Amino acid sequence: MTVALAVPDVLVARAQAGDEAALEALYRAFETPVYNLARRMLRNAEDAEDVLQETFLEVVKSIRDYRGEGYLWGWIRRIAATKALMRIRRDQLRATEPLGEEHGKPGMHVGANLDLERAFEHLTDTSRAVVWLHDVEGYTHEEIGELMGKSVSFSKSQLARAHARLRGLLGEGEGAQA
């Protein structure tokens, strides 16, 4: 999805002054991209809603700290990604299944996007987060490693495993191997 990156400085300044209308304007501008990011990274829709809420509670609390370096969306997105990754870590600590195990192959008999969407949902939480942050949001492996508290090579290997898995789930060619 395309996110409007340019937010008027005056709107940010008003939000920083606590102007409720400005804060709501920011919320309306970014609620969908934040939710979409969280929902793509997390398996559970309610968790994604909670991340949306937690992200904007953090925005309200910390927007005075935003110094206008880079796009506001980049700042908000980082908060959202961090919150989503915290949930993934929490869920992994609670999970009984071994980390890194992929879920079963879904039946895929409909349009290409839906196939990919369903295949994407069958990746592990960590793989999904890495794929989304790297391939869609444009994060570097260095940034992902930093966000996850892992190494660059961890991010790279997760991405490669995820693509190999997607390729298999989508029933694509035989040339490359993970």
Add this chain to the structure above:
Amino acid sequence: MMHCTMDDLLALRAGEASVWARRHVEDCTACRAEVDAVYQRVAQLKALPALRPPRDRWSIVRDAARAERTRRRRTWGVWGLAAAAALAGVLLVPGFGDSGTLHAELSKAKDQSATLEDQLQNYDVDGRVLSGRTAARVAELEDQIAVIDGDLSRQAAAKAQAQDVELVKLWQQRVDLMRQLVNVRSTRARYVGL
């Protein structure tokens, strides 16, 4: 024949592939097709429809924003009282020049400020609905009061007699802003009451 691994394919996409992988993909149609497939997969991921939140959470965020603003203002109130106490201590020191008039004006401004703070507490209900324009005005006034509180605390800390007039002026400005804030709040309260 040895083919590219997924690591190789992703490295090719990132422009970080080994010499072997770059040369291999030029000659191997299967691996070239795999590179294309990676590009297509990423393009399709980017093209997935945006998922929209099923429920509106703004009211929760808005309530938190109001609570945060109230908390900040209460903090300013404490700062203001602390600054007043410090200033009073400075001006009441014996032999502190011609402080009689200044002290009287300062006391008056402090009393007015305290009264207005009390009035404000009555209007400052977190759940009260404010229009965007009113909220913006409230935020603007609160920020101006915060700036003055900061100046007051610095002036009081300096304890310089030459600045006494400036201190009283700051307190009077604070009272004026507080009065405007109370007016905005009370006008809105009356409107909501209707």
